[in-house]
Amino acid sequence: MRSSAAKAGIAAAAAPAASPCNTRRLLFDVVVISAGSLGGFAAFVPYANEHASRSAREGERSLSTMLNWFLYKRFPRLHIRWQPSHGGCGKLVSFISGAQSMSSRTLNLDDTLYDYLLTHSLxxxxxxxxxxxxxxxxxxxxxxxxxxxxxxxxxxxxxxxxxxxxxxxxxxxxxxxxxxxxxxxxxxxxxxxxxxxxxxxxxxxxxxxxxxxxxxxxxxxxxxxxxxxxxxxxxxxxxxxxxxxxxxxxxxxxxxxxxxxxxxxxxxxxxxxxxxxxxxxxxxxxxxxxxxxxxxxxxxxxxxxxxxxxxxxxxxxxxx
Incomplete structure (x- = not known):
């Protein structure tokens, strides 16, 4: 869970999994957005069998893209990412990035971030x-x-x-x-x-x-x-x-x-x-x-x- 300095937050909960996933029944991630005094809303974002038909997969990606665009207009630092899982079902991964994000753990520094640290501190x-x-x-x-x-x-x-x-x-x-x-x-x-x-x-x-x-x-x-x-x-x-x-x-x-x-x-x-x-x-x-x-x-x-x-x-x- 990540919380922001602006008291904005995001939580994601998956619906019960079907076994096996199939192209006729969509599962959903429920993405709840709250932003303190800005209020909140919920969106249902589908994910399905990664082996589903091309049209089904494109439809789901289109929906997540539209949601991402809508959320970006309201929360510029908020991004949503879709990725397939190893279990046969795609999963939407939601996260907040950028200056508003905070973490309860120390960052892992990749080369780019380490170079930034040296450039701006050393x-x-x-x-x-x-x-x-x-x-x-x-x-x-x-x-x-x-x-x-x-x-x-x-x-x-x-x-x-x-x-x-x-x-x-x-x-x-x-x-x-x-x-x-x-x-x-x-x-x-x-x-x-x-x-x-x-x-x-x-x-x-x-x-x-x-x-x-x-x-x-x-x-x-x-x-x-x-x-x-x-x-x-x-x-x-x-x-x-x-x-x-x-x-x-x-x-x-x-x-x-x-x-x-x-x-x-x-x-x-x-x-x-x-x-x-x-x-x-x-x-x-x-x-x-x-x-x-x-x-x-x-x-x-x-x-x-x-x-x-x-x-x-x-x-x-x-x-x-």
């Missing part, structure tokens, strides 16, 4: 655009976060007024660059990675964007770096953390970050939907680790939580 620094292009040529370029996710994280940094942040898993540095550009000049990122190969790609772009001084790159196992900060008394001193590294290590990274963050600090955890595989039976350790963490976070009363379908799934956990 604001990249030239260094980000260049780094994204360079990473796309890499054999493992798919590991990079999406640009809209980077921009979303940058917005969070600005909204929070964050100064001290943590990144676990740097790769070629796009997420570090996005966050660093959003930080004030005295802001800092504790960037944890073990790959000089990947992070060496990042450095020239950090320099080009003028943010290299904000990024403290630690080429060592992340847990060792985080534990050293805790031992040095840094608990509660960080505002934001981004986790995007080895999935089996996520739980340990989460626990360390929770200690290092101040109350009200935010942890962003990447890949929590794992290309949809978290909703199926786990067939590998990475998927199982993400499933376990998602269950844990859902019931963790130390945080406020939202799992978002951004990129490959992004969980935001606010420390209470």
């Amino acid at each position: 604001r990249e620094h030239p260094a980000q655009t260049a780094l994204r292009a360079a990473t796309a040529k890499h054999a493992r370029g798919g590991m990079q976060i999406s640009p809209e996710q980077g921009q979303f994280m940058a917005l969070l940094i600005r909204l929070m007024g964050a100064r001290n942040t943590i990144e676990i898993g740097v790769f070629t540095g796009y997420s570090s660059l996005a966050v660093a550009l959003a930080l004030p000049d005295d802001g800092r990122i504790l960037a944890c990675d073990i790959s000089d190969e990947y992070t060496s790609i990042a450095r020239p772009y950090w320099e080009a964007a003028g943010v290299a001084h904000k990024i403290d790159l630690q080429l060592a196992p992340a847990l060792a770096t985080l534990d050293a900060r805790l031992a040095a008394g840094a608990a509660g001193q960080y505002d934001f953390a981004f986790i995007d590294a080895d999935k089996t290590g996520y739980d340990a990274y989460y626990e360390r970050c929770l200690q290092l963050l101040r109350p009200g600090g935010l942890i962003a955890i990447d890949n929590v939907l794992w290309d949809g595989s978290v909703a199926a039976v786990a067939e590998d350790n990475d998927t199982a680790a993400l499933q376990d963490l998602n269950r844990k976070l859902h019931r963790d009363e130390r945080i406020d939580l939202s799992m978002l379908p951004v990129g490959d799934g992004l969980t935001l956990a606010r420390k209470r």
Whole structure:
């Protein structure tokens, strides 16, 4: 069911099905249109055996076309579509599209809509655009976060007024660059990675964007770096953390970050939907680790939580 901002709605109910459908007895969809103060009316729209005579099928399509034209004149955003079903009966599919339509579920973005999103939202620094292009040529370029996710994280940094942040898993540095550009000049990122190969790609772009001084790159196992900060008394001193590294290590990274963050600090955890595989039976350790963490976070009363379908799934956990 879809409802519109103008309080217009549509409901469709099929009459009892005949078995089998035949060309002599038409079935009907009852399409009820209501539009708040505009009143309402009902229309009976026939559908019949898709193997019916040509004249019968053309008559039904003509009726739906006439109804569609009439409704369009009154409700320009309303459209009606006829399609055959697999059960031998055609079915009229009714829907509202356009600016008035709303949905209770997140949209599936096809290429056209995704391009629209980027065209009408994305604001990249030239260094980000260049780094994204360079990473796309890499054999493992798919590991990079999406640009809209980077921009979303940058917005969070600005909204929070964050100064001290943590990144676990740097790769070629796009997420570090996005966050660093959003930080004030005295802001800092504790960037944890073990790959000089990947992070060496990042450095020239950090320099080009003028943010290299904000990024403290630690080429060592992340847990060792985080534990050293805790031992040095840094608990509660960080505002934001981004986790995007080895999935089996996520739980340990989460626990360390929770200690290092101040109350009200935010942890962003990447890949929590794992290309949809978290909703199926786990067939590998990475998927199982993400499933376990998602269950844990859902019931963790130390945080406020939202799992978002951004990129490959992004969980935001606010420390209470």
